[in-house]
Amino acid sequence: MNRARAIATTIAALLVSGGVTRAQAIPSNVGVTSTTMPAQLQNVGFDPQLNAQIPLDLPFVDENGSNVQLRDYFKQKPVVLAFVYYGCPMLCNQVEQGVVGALRMLSFTPGRDYEVVFVSFDPRESADMAAQKKMSALAHFKRPETAAGWHFLTGKKESIDAATKAANFRYSFDAKTNLFAHASGIMLLTPDGRISRYFYGVEYPGRDMRLGLVDASAGKIGTPIDHVLLFCYQYDPSSATYSASILKIIRLGGILTVLCIVGAILIFRRRDATQAGLKRSQPHRTLNERGAN
Helix, strand or coil: CCHHHHHHHHHHHHHHHHHHHHHHHCCCCCCCCCCCHHHHHHCCCECCCCCEECCCCCCCCCCCCEEEEEEHHHHCCCCCEEECCCCCCCCCCCCCCHHHHHCCCCCCCCCCCCEEEECCCCCCCCHHHHHHHHHHHHHHHHHHHHHHHHEEECCHHHHHHHHHHHHHHEECCCCCCCCEEEECCCEEEECCEEEHHHHHCCCCCCCHHHHHHHHCCCCCCCCCCHHHHHHHEEEEEECCEEEECHHHHHHHHHHHHHHHHHHHHHHHHHHHHHHHHHHHHHHHHHHHHHHHC
């Protein structure tokens, strides 16, 4: 009996010790979700405010090496503005391709109907890099006659900081990788430099871009159909997209219904008046014919 009890005690001890060993082998933080972001991403974001003013007196250098100001591109046209850096290995290229792809779908013409401005937020970049990016964008856009409407700028840190701060575009530089951590998105600005619309990500639906440009231009560009669509669709800042406004569509439908009813009434009245005139003139013709006989 004592021997059997000793064997059972030994087996139990081995099982317990094995369980402890397995428990100690599992890290204590497995399955625990981190509640903090990496340090290089904590101050990164893009939260533009509608109607915020972008400072237009900031000096930059264009792709030709000429000194310019943002004001040079804000006259009587809306402006598509994007913050990128030309040495970016991935995300900025996607933003540029997204802008070119979306604008290529539109009948609007850069330089005539709107301006496109890319601003590098890396003060180390040169006009030569900007020129290469412009060549690439125009090759993708496939309308070389619009070159005057595309602008790729570089500048000093002071100008970059002022522009990105006004747009609430925040980024950080990682010295170890020599890369920037940044958000992605674009803005549509009014001719006087106010933020009219913005879109997040790297893909921008052609319908939203078209409505946004019509909106930013205060109706100076676009067809009557565009203005009807702009009435029926409403910009949602939380999702940065245009969505159908049911209430406006119902109102538009009611107005069209009333116009159709009024039009039908006028047509019927005119037809009745015409028929009544014919009936009144018929007896006179009959009497005249009898007198002649």
